[in-house]
Every structure is written in C-alpha cells, then in structure tokens.
Amino acid sequence: MKPPEAAVGTESLPQGAIALCLEADVPFGEGRSVAMVDRRIGVFNTAAGFFAIDNDCPHQGGPLSDGILADACVTCPLHGWRIDLRDGTVKDQSETVRTYPLEVRDGTVWLLQVEAE
Amino acid sequence: MMYAKPKGLAVIGGGMAAQALIEAVRKHDSELPITLYCGEAHLPYDRVRLTELIEKGADVSDLRLRPDEWYEDNKIEFVVGERVSAVDTSTRSVTLGEETREFDSVCLATGSEALVPPIEGIDRDGVYLYRYPVDCEMIVEQAEPGARAAVIGGGLLGLEAAKALAALGCDVTVVHLMDRLMERQLDQPAADLLLAAMKEIDVEVLTERSTVEIMGDDHATGLRFADGETLDCDFVVMSVGISSRTDLAKEAGLTVERGVVVDDAMQTSAPGIYAVGECAQHNGIVYGIVAPIYDQCEVAARSIAGIDGESYGGSIPSAKLKVMGVDLVSVGDVASGETVTVSDPEAGIYRKLAVTDGKLTGAVLMGDTRGYELLLDKAKTGAEVINPLETLSKASEATAAELPDTAQVCNCNGVCKGEIVDAIRERGLTGTQEVVAVTRAGAGCGTCKSLVTELVQIETGGAGDEQAYLCPCRKLTGEDIANSIREHGAQSVSEVAECCGATRECGGCKPGIAYLVSEINDNRHREERHARYINDRVHANIQKDGTFSVVPRIYGGVTSPDELRRIADVADKYEVPMVKITGGQRIDLLGVKKENLPAIWEELGMPSGHAYAKAVRTVKTCVGENFCRFGLDDSIATGIELEHEWEGLYTPHKVKAAVSGCPRNCAEASTKDIGLIAVEGGWQVRIGGAAGASVREGDILVTVDTKAEAMRVSTTFLQHYRENAEYLERTYGYVERVGLDFVKEAVLNEESGEPERLRERFRIAKAAVVDPWLERNNPVHPKQFSELDSEPALAPAGPPVEALIEGGSA
Incomplete structure (x- = not known):
C-alpha cells in the first residue's frame, strides 16, 4: 500500500468509504483500534503516514495497535512479531496481516474499502 | 596401467542409521559412489519425531533429515519405495527388481520392525502399529476428540503415541505388561514421577496387565486381560517392542542371531558387507536408541573408506528425551552398582547416579537434566568418580565452558562440543543458526540450542548474535547512542533519531533510547510516549489477552484495612477477574480493561506500584x-x-x-x-x-x-x-x-x-519523579486510555498534575 497523501482538490471519495476517526484521535507514533464489520482494525499514525491493518497479531492475537512503531512497521506488544504496515508481511514468518487502503482528507481518516472475508 | 573404476557403496535402508552412515563416509571420501536404497517411500526422516505426525499433523517431509538437494550436492544416488530383494555376499551385489548391481561394499541399515504379538483379534480393524508414517496416518483418522484409545506398551514409543493422542483430545489408556513404565530406562521412583505427569494430562495407566484378546466383531471394541478384566475402547495402538529386520541378511547367508552379527569394524560375517543400527548385533547387544548408532556409523564409515581408527567397543546407551512433557535423561544402567539419589518429588525432580568399581556406569536425570553432557562423557570415558553425590551436584552447575570437547551436545545428530567449537573457530561463525546449519547440532529436537548459543558466546567473547547493539539496524551500541545524546544535547528520542538514524527502521531500540535520554538528562528530558512500551504508555502491564494488570504501591508490603477495603471495592465494581498476591508482597488486579485504568486508580487512591516498568x-x-x-x-x-x-x-x-x-x-x-x-x-x-x-x-x-x-x-x-x-x-x-x-x-x-x-x-x-497514575486526571492525550470506539471510564476533568503532586499523594 502506498502511504496515503493528503487529499487535494474536490474529487470525491470512492463509494463505500467510511470515516474511521479524526487524524487527531491517534497520537503521533502510536496506533489505536476500532471495531469494523467482523474484526478490529488498527490505525497507525507514523512518520510515513497513516496505515490500517487487521489489529490481531497472527501469532497469538496480540493487539497490534498497542505495539511500538517505527517509520513503517509495528512490533506486537506480546511477543515481538514485527509487521510491515505497507504490505502486511511479518518479519521471519510466512503469515501476513491484511492491510486496508486509507485516505486522510481534511483531518479525517477514511477507510476506502472493507468487506467481510 | 589401468585402474578398475570404483563400484562404490550400497546402503540398504532409509532410516537414521543409513543417513548417519552416508554423512560419516562423506566426511572421509567426497567422491566414492554411493547408492542409497530406501524401502520406504521417503528419503531418510527423523523417526524420533514421528509423534509430530499425529500430534501436530505434520507431514513426513517436515521430518526429513536432509532436503533433496543435499543428496544431489553430495552425489548420492537413491532409490525410494522399492525394497532390495537379495544381496550376494560373494560378488557384493544387490538385486532390486530385475536389476543386479555389483559394489565394492554393502552396508545393511535395515533397522527394525514393530513386534506384533500373537494376541487373539490382533488382525481386527482399528488395531494399529506405531512405527511408520502410514501407521500414523491411519491413527490420526481414528483419533477424534473423545475417542477412547488403548495403547498397548508403556515403553518410550508407546508413551509418545499416548501423549500425541491425548493432545488430540482422545481418552487414552496405556496398558503395560510390567510393573512400571519404561522399565528398561527407569527405576521405580522415576517411573512414579512419570506416572504423576501422565495423570496431569489425563492419561490412564494400567500396569501388570497382560492383554490376551482384542475384542470386537470386524472392528476392535475393547481389550480382555489375563485376569479376566476388560477395557472398552474405540481403537488400539500397539507398541510392545521392536525386532531387528534381518530377512535379507538371513537369505544372504550372513550370521544372524537377534540381529546381524558384526565385529569391532562393524563388518558382518562376510567381508565387505557391513551392518549398522537397529539391525546390527555387536557383542550380543542390539541397540534400539539413536545415540549408539552414530558411534557405529563412524566406525563403519572408516572401515568402508579404508581408514584406520578406533574400532567399535560398544556404546553406553544414552537418551535425552521429553516424555509426557518431562525432561528425561537415561545413561547406561542404574540397576546395578552403588547408587546415589537426589530427589524432590514435589518439584518433579529425580537424579540418580550408579557407580561400579569407582566408575560412572549409569544415570537417570528427570525433571532437571542439567549437566547430563558431563555425566555422559564421564560414563563414556570411564572417568573415576570418588564422591558420586558431589559429582551429581557439581554436574548441574557445569557451564558450557567446563564441558570436555568429547562431550556430546546434540544427541539427535551426535555432535560433540569439539566439533561445534572447531566450526565456530575455523569458519568464524557468530550466530546460533549458522552453527546449527553447519554442524547440525540443534537441528533435531532443538533442546541443545541454548548450549550452542552459550558456546558461540564463549568462543566469540560475547560478540556473537545480536547482543551488543542497542540499535541492530544501524549497528549502534548503547554507548554510541549515549555519546551521541551527550554530544548533541539531545532531549528526546526523536532528536536522537535525527542525530544517529536509530529508531526508524524497526523501532525496537526506542524504549532503550528513551531510558538513556531520561537518565542522561537527569529525568528532565522531553517525554515521547510513542517511544515507550504500551506498559509505560498506560502505566499497567499488558496481559496475553490484551487486558492489563494493576498493582498499587504497598510500601514494604505493609497495608491497612482501609486500603484492602478500597482494593476489594474496586475489584467488585469493575468485575476484576482475578485478585492475586504477588511474589513481591503486593496485590495484583488482573484482567483490567484499558479504559477502566484511570477510574480504578482514582478509586484506589494509591500510587503506582510500577509493576509494569523497568523501575x-x-x-x-x-x-x-x-x-x-x-x-x-x-x-x-x-x-x-x-x-x-x-x-x-x-x-x-x-x-x-x-x-x-x-x-x-x-x-x-x-x-x-x-x-x-x-x-x-x-x-x-x-x-x-x-x-x-x-x-x-x-x-x-x-x-x-x-x-x-x-x-x-x-x-x-x-x-x-x-x-x-x-x-x-x-x-x-x-x-x-x-x-x-x-x-x-x-x-x-x-x-x-x-x-x-x-x-x-x-x-x-x-x-523530577511524578506518580504516573496521576495522569488519570490529566492524560497526555485525550485517547491515552481508550481506543477509537471507547471512552475512558473516568472523564479527564480534574486539576492539572502539578497541583496534585503538591497535594502530596506521590
């Protein structure tokens, strides 16, 4: 996923986009989670922009939004699995975490698409 | 002058012995043509881990000792899934199907097969052996949760099968002929400990039961014992012992007793024909565990390669196992000689040494297997033992540095300390995984990996692995970063990141740098919560389910009725799932939701106990x-x-x-x-x-x-x-x-x-210290204690933190 860029102009958001939170709701360098359809999604505010991924660590379900962030990865607070926020890959593991496209516009973080698996 | 082209070596059998032999031969001769005949449908796999096929649903390929490429790289020709039908000892030729090929030498490594006792009804459906992957496949099909399984045989293999079945949710009963489990390896007290461990995973054990019939019509429905009692079951797993597979040797006219008889060069009664492993009998003994087989293969390989060396003088059988989740080491024989015992049944520990004529001849270590490498080495080298009790207690304190080079570190792959140390030195290895890949120590069950790591640390002077760097991404030590903080007068983690580039790639160093920044600035740094673990962002300890634990400060472990009442009220009001007295004389409220933390602190009215922090x-x-x-x-x-x-x-x-x-x-x-x-x-x-x-x-x-x-x-x-x-x-x-x-x-x-x-x-x-729990009234961010879809149970509306500090509750 490309880091989202601040929206410009008046082009409309894709149909079905959901306002997740305000930009200010997630402190810089941290994550917060939110219930969405059938899962929790973690929203992360990093130096490389906002990212959204499934919040449950594929290892033992640790809350990734409580992890430590670097520019574009998060480390699970339970056992240190490290997930790349851009593509959901996990360091040294074959599992992946689902990522979601976001757009930040006028201080609001929009989730562009989410559907049940 | 012309030389005859070497015809090479034929290895018959595809087990661990065959693999060990090939590897041993390749150490001496990288060119000798080798043909491996595997009767089973797979290249050699780790039979010690067979239980994983049942318990973890693993595939045989997961247990393979070496990948296909290894055989290619080492120029090993192989045939799988077809059995050799004849060996001719005069021409040293091997017949497979229609084809007969001559070799310079032939080594039998045909192993053994499971004993099938002549019990009535043994041929009913639902009766399985526990020997080959295909057996495991059939067992798994039956092993539904709640199914009643009877395992006949309380030896090592039977117990492994029982544990795997219990893990799948079966209702398991082990039926054993003798008066105690694993009677060949364990004495009564050790067997009792094992029994206790089995009770814990709800595996029933019946000892001194001789099964005379497997009852049922087409399918097994139960067992009948010699005393007339019966046991209902849905299926039966047989594991009563093994016997050497010697048909081929017998037909070839070799001397065969219980196994194929070999001499001290591992040669059979025919020149150029060798035998190793469970099919071989040396000095009247057939070894059924893996460790002695490596000794045999070393000797056989030298004989085959025509290299002088020590001949085979028999092995002290030894095994390091995990049975029913209990660590167990068995060395030699503890049934004879003078014995000493250290036992703590409550802790599940039992350690025993047997000494004969002043020499160590046997050991059983259960629950605490520390020092077994040293004891095994003493048994093998016949070292003198003057004070057995002291030897036993000293062994448990032995560090990797004290082990002799001959001590076997990896029992699965027969790797000694000397080989590991040589590999580290000669190849300049610095990581545990590298050593595992090169030496194969730790590639089996993995229990010796920590020892391998210790050896790496010793040999590299502590510079091995990643220990030295606070920021491994930029290869910066704590000292580098501390210098950088002082030099630039950095006040925050972000400033450190700007100076030296740390924190950006993986972020793992952030909490360490946060500590350095605060310490160097006398606690007057600029705090950035994103650099702290979640524990230090919400001042509580995260638990496995994402909830938190709350431990209020109870100075010196002295509390009061008033405090206890408040703790009880909080636990009631917020439905705290567990209230626990800690080892440090504190009270721990476990299972608290993040958003309830501020309200709980407020109602407790006690300062933070810092149980979540490096403090x-x-x-x-x-x-x-x-x-x-x-x-x-x-x-x-x-x-x-x-x-x-x-x-x-x-x-x-x-x-x-x-x-x-x-x-x-x-x-x-x-x-x-x-x-x-x-x-x-x-x-x-x-x-x-x-x-x-x-x-x-x-x-x-x-x-x-x-x-x-x-x-x-x-x-x-x-x-x-x-x-x-x-x-x-x-x-x-x-x-x-x-x-x-x-x-x-x-x-x-x-x-x-x-x-x-x-x-x-x-x-x-x-x-500059402030009680962090005061942030309940003045959070560093409106969402400090909540998610996007939750709100803190206590509204952040109180007076600013400073006023409260002066109030004196810190």
Missing part, C-alpha cells in the same frame, strides 16, 4: 524486630523508607529489593538485586542476586554498622547501576560483567568523591 518494583520486608522473636533490627521501617526513596525512578531493567531483619532472611534478600540483611551489630548489603530465570546469590557489597549507612550504600549502588548498566541488563548480569571490585571502588570509595556525586545525581533525578 524499582518492590522492597520486600520480613516482620523484623517489632514482632519477630529473632529480629535484630527494624526491617519493615527500613524497607518502607527505601521504597519511598527509590520509587518512580526508571532503571535499565527491573530492580527487586528486600530487607531482612535477621540472617534467617525471611524476605529472601540474598537473591534480590539489592538486599539488606540485619546481622549482629550491623547490616549486610548484598547486590546482584536473582531468583528468576537465573538464580544467583547476591554478592556482599559491604557490611556496615548502621541502618543509615546501609541505606546510603544501597542508594549509591542503585544510581551506579542506573548510569552504567546496559539497557535490559539486570544487576546480576551487570555485576558479573564488570566485576564486584569495580562496583566496590565506584560505590564505596568515599574519598574519591564519586559516591557523593552519584547520590547527588540520584537526588536530582528523583526530584
């Missing part, structure tokens, strides 16, 4: 002179005073302390990071003790005359540790690394002025 956790105390008949001084008041003095300061790693009022040491001060013990006429101060993952008796830093001096020295040491230890280095690691003398000089030499300077910096840092 001074607790000062435990004993009752002391106020109430105790033996008390020499006031341990409670001393502990409470110290805890007030130290609370809230971050440290490189957690710090646990204790104060005991007399040398009986009820507060266990001798195994604390800092421990004070009242002695006749003064106080002893101990440092660097531990009783967790490591156990270490604290060193006596000093014995002083007064309580005030003891407290002053302790605080001086705490600050010295705060300034000098690596991040995440406990006091015991620090004291061992730098040495006690270095610490004494820094902390005790008042003339140098350094101790007073340490205390001054301590006072400055302490003056």
Whole structure:
C-alpha cells in the first residue's frame, strides 16, 4: 500500500468509504483500534503516514495497535512479531496481516474499502 | 596401467542409521559412489519425531533429515519405495527388481520392525502399529476428540503415541505388561514421577496387565486381560517392542542371531558387507536408541573408506528425551552398582547416579537434566568418580565452558562440543543458526540450542548474535547512542533519531533510547510516549489477552484495612477477574480493561506500584524486630523508607529489593538485586542476586554498622547501576560483567568523591519523579486510555498534575 497523501482538490471519495476517526484521535507514533464489520482494525499514525491493518497479531492475537512503531512497521506488544504496515508481511514468518487502503482528507481518516472475508 | 573404476557403496535402508552412515563416509571420501536404497517411500526422516505426525499433523517431509538437494550436492544416488530383494555376499551385489548391481561394499541399515504379538483379534480393524508414517496416518483418522484409545506398551514409543493422542483430545489408556513404565530406562521412583505427569494430562495407566484378546466383531471394541478384566475402547495402538529386520541378511547367508552379527569394524560375517543400527548385533547387544548408532556409523564409515581408527567397543546407551512433557535423561544402567539419589518429588525432580568399581556406569536425570553432557562423557570415558553425590551436584552447575570437547551436545545428530567449537573457530561463525546449519547440532529436537548459543558466546567473547547493539539496524551500541545524546544535547528520542538514524527502521531500540535520554538528562528530558512500551504508555502491564494488570504501591508490603477495603471495592465494581498476591508482597488486579485504568486508580487512591516498568518494583520486608522473636533490627521501617526513596525512578531493567531483619532472611534478600540483611551489630548489603530465570546469590557489597549507612550504600549502588548498566541488563548480569571490585571502588570509595556525586545525581533525578497514575486526571492525550470506539471510564476533568503532586499523594 502506498502511504496515503493528503487529499487535494474536490474529487470525491470512492463509494463505500467510511470515516474511521479524526487524524487527531491517534497520537503521533502510536496506533489505536476500532471495531469494523467482523474484526478490529488498527490505525497507525507514523512518520510515513497513516496505515490500517487487521489489529490481531497472527501469532497469538496480540493487539497490534498497542505495539511500538517505527517509520513503517509495528512490533506486537506480546511477543515481538514485527509487521510491515505497507504490505502486511511479518518479519521471519510466512503469515501476513491484511492491510486496508486509507485516505486522510481534511483531518479525517477514511477507510476506502472493507468487506467481510 | 589401468585402474578398475570404483563400484562404490550400497546402503540398504532409509532410516537414521543409513543417513548417519552416508554423512560419516562423506566426511572421509567426497567422491566414492554411493547408492542409497530406501524401502520406504521417503528419503531418510527423523523417526524420533514421528509423534509430530499425529500430534501436530505434520507431514513426513517436515521430518526429513536432509532436503533433496543435499543428496544431489553430495552425489548420492537413491532409490525410494522399492525394497532390495537379495544381496550376494560373494560378488557384493544387490538385486532390486530385475536389476543386479555389483559394489565394492554393502552396508545393511535395515533397522527394525514393530513386534506384533500373537494376541487373539490382533488382525481386527482399528488395531494399529506405531512405527511408520502410514501407521500414523491411519491413527490420526481414528483419533477424534473423545475417542477412547488403548495403547498397548508403556515403553518410550508407546508413551509418545499416548501423549500425541491425548493432545488430540482422545481418552487414552496405556496398558503395560510390567510393573512400571519404561522399565528398561527407569527405576521405580522415576517411573512414579512419570506416572504423576501422565495423570496431569489425563492419561490412564494400567500396569501388570497382560492383554490376551482384542475384542470386537470386524472392528476392535475393547481389550480382555489375563485376569479376566476388560477395557472398552474405540481403537488400539500397539507398541510392545521392536525386532531387528534381518530377512535379507538371513537369505544372504550372513550370521544372524537377534540381529546381524558384526565385529569391532562393524563388518558382518562376510567381508565387505557391513551392518549398522537397529539391525546390527555387536557383542550380543542390539541397540534400539539413536545415540549408539552414530558411534557405529563412524566406525563403519572408516572401515568402508579404508581408514584406520578406533574400532567399535560398544556404546553406553544414552537418551535425552521429553516424555509426557518431562525432561528425561537415561545413561547406561542404574540397576546395578552403588547408587546415589537426589530427589524432590514435589518439584518433579529425580537424579540418580550408579557407580561400579569407582566408575560412572549409569544415570537417570528427570525433571532437571542439567549437566547430563558431563555425566555422559564421564560414563563414556570411564572417568573415576570418588564422591558420586558431589559429582551429581557439581554436574548441574557445569557451564558450557567446563564441558570436555568429547562431550556430546546434540544427541539427535551426535555432535560433540569439539566439533561445534572447531566450526565456530575455523569458519568464524557468530550466530546460533549458522552453527546449527553447519554442524547440525540443534537441528533435531532443538533442546541443545541454548548450549550452542552459550558456546558461540564463549568462543566469540560475547560478540556473537545480536547482543551488543542497542540499535541492530544501524549497528549502534548503547554507548554510541549515549555519546551521541551527550554530544548533541539531545532531549528526546526523536532528536536522537535525527542525530544517529536509530529508531526508524524497526523501532525496537526506542524504549532503550528513551531510558538513556531520561537518565542522561537527569529525568528532565522531553517525554515521547510513542517511544515507550504500551506498559509505560498506560502505566499497567499488558496481559496475553490484551487486558492489563494493576498493582498499587504497598510500601514494604505493609497495608491497612482501609486500603484492602478500597482494593476489594474496586475489584467488585469493575468485575476484576482475578485478585492475586504477588511474589513481591503486593496485590495484583488482573484482567483490567484499558479504559477502566484511570477510574480504578482514582478509586484506589494509591500510587503506582510500577509493576509494569523497568523501575524499582518492590522492597520486600520480613516482620523484623517489632514482632519477630529473632529480629535484630527494624526491617519493615527500613524497607518502607527505601521504597519511598527509590520509587518512580526508571532503571535499565527491573530492580527487586528486600530487607531482612535477621540472617534467617525471611524476605529472601540474598537473591534480590539489592538486599539488606540485619546481622549482629550491623547490616549486610548484598547486590546482584536473582531468583528468576537465573538464580544467583547476591554478592556482599559491604557490611556496615548502621541502618543509615546501609541505606546510603544501597542508594549509591542503585544510581551506579542506573548510569552504567546496559539497557535490559539486570544487576546480576551487570555485576558479573564488570566485576564486584569495580562496583566496590565506584560505590564505596568515599574519598574519591564519586559516591557523593552519584547520590547527588540520584537526588536530582528523583526530584523530577511524578506518580504516573496521576495522569488519570490529566492524560497526555485525550485517547491515552481508550481506543477509537471507547471512552475512558473516568472523564479527564480534574486539576492539572502539578497541583496534585503538591497535594502530596506521590
């Protein structure tokens, strides 16, 4: 996923986009989670922009939004699995975490698409 | 002159012995043509791990000893899934199907097969052997949760099958002919321990039961024993023993008794024909465990390659196993000779040595297998044992450095310490995984990996693996980063990141840098919560389910009815799932939701216990002179005073302390990071003790005359540790690394002025401490304690933090 860029102009958001939170709701360098359809999604505010991924660590379900962030990865607070926020890959593991496209516009973080698996 | 082209070696059998032989031959001769005939449909796999096929649903390919490429790279020709039909000893030829090929030498490694006892009904459906992957496949099909499984045979293999079936949710009963389990390896007390472990996973055991019939129509429905009793079951797994597979050898006219008879060169009765492993009988013994087979293969390989060397003189059978989750080592024979035993049934520990004619001849170690490499080496080399009890206790303290080079580190793959050390030195290896890949030590069951790591650390002088760098991405040590902070006057983690590039790639170094920034700036740094673990963002300890635990400060472990009432009320009101007394004399409220933390702190009205942080956790105390008949001084008041003095300061790693009022040491001060013990006429101060993952008796830093001096020295040491230890280095690691003398000089030499300077910096840092739980009323961010879809149970509306501090609750 490309880091989202601040929206410009008046082009409309894709149909079905959901306002997740305000930009200010997630402190810089941290994550917060939110219930969405059938899962929790973690929203992360990093130096490389906002990212959204499934919040449950594929290892033992640790809350990734409580992890430590670097520019574009998060480390699970339970056992240190490290997930790349851009593509959901996990360091040294074959599992992946689902990522979601976001757009930040006028201080609001929009989730562009989410559907049940 | 012409040389005949070498016809090479034929290895018949595809088990662990065949693989070990090939590897041993390739060590001596990289060109000799080798053909491997595997009767089973797979290249050699690790049969020791067969249970994984049932328990973990693994595939045989997961158990393979070497991948396909290895055989290609090592020029091994192989045939799988077809059995050799004949061996001609005069021409040393092997017949497979229509084809017959001549070789220079032939080695039989045909292994063994499961014994099928002549019990009535043995041929019914639902009766399975436990030997081959295909057996496991059939067993798995039957092993539905709740299915009743009867395992006949309480030897090692039977127990492994039983455990795997229990793990799948089957209702398992082990039926054993003898009066105790694993009677060949274990004596009665050890077998009793095993029985207890089996009870814990709900596996039933029936001993002294001779099965005379498997009942049922088409499909097995139960067992009938010789005494007339019966046991209902849905299926049966047979594991009553093995017998050497010798048909091929017999037909070839070789001498065969219980196994194929071999001499000290591992040669059979026909020249050029060898046998190794479970099919071979040496000096009247057929070995059924894997360790002796490596010895045999070494010798056979030398014979085949035509290299002189030691001949085979038999092996001391040894096995290191995990049975029913219990670590177990069996060496030689403990049934004869003079024996000594150390036993702690409650802790599940049993250690026994047998000594015959002053030499170690057997050992059983259960629950605590430390030192087995040393004991095995003593048994193998016939070393003299003068004081068996001392040998037994010393062995458990042996470090990797003390092991002789001949000591076998990896039992699965037969790798000695010497081979590992050579590989590290000659190839310049620095990582555990590299050593595993090169030597294969640790590639089997993996239990020896920690020992391999220790060897790497010793050989590389501690420079191996990733230990040295605080930021491995940029290869920066803690010292590098500390220098950078001082040089640039950095006040925050972000500023450090700008100076040296740390934190950006993986972020793992952020908490360590956060500590350094705060320590170097005397606790007057610019705090950035994103650099802290979640524990330090919400001042509570995250649990496996994402909830948190709350431990209020209870100074010295002394509380009051009033505090207890408030704790009880909070636990009721917020439906706290567990209230637990901790090892550090505190009360832990477990399973608290993040958004309830501020409200709970408010209602407790107690300061943070810092149980979540790298900080001074607790000062435990004993009752002391106020109430105790033996008390020499006031341990409670001393502990409470110290805890007030130290609370809230971050440290490189957690710090646990204790104060005991007399040398009986009820507060266990001798195994604390800092421990004070009242002695006749003064106080002893101990440092660097531990009783967790490591156990270490604290060193006596000093014995002083007064309580005030003891407290002053302790605080001086705490600050010295705060300034000098690596991040995440406990006091015991620090004291061992730098040495006690270095610490004494820094902390005790008042003339140098350094101790007073340490205390001054301590006072400055302490003056900036704020109770983090006060953030309940004034969070650093509106969402500090909540998610996007939740709100904190306590609205952040109180007065600012500073006003509260002056109110005095910190």
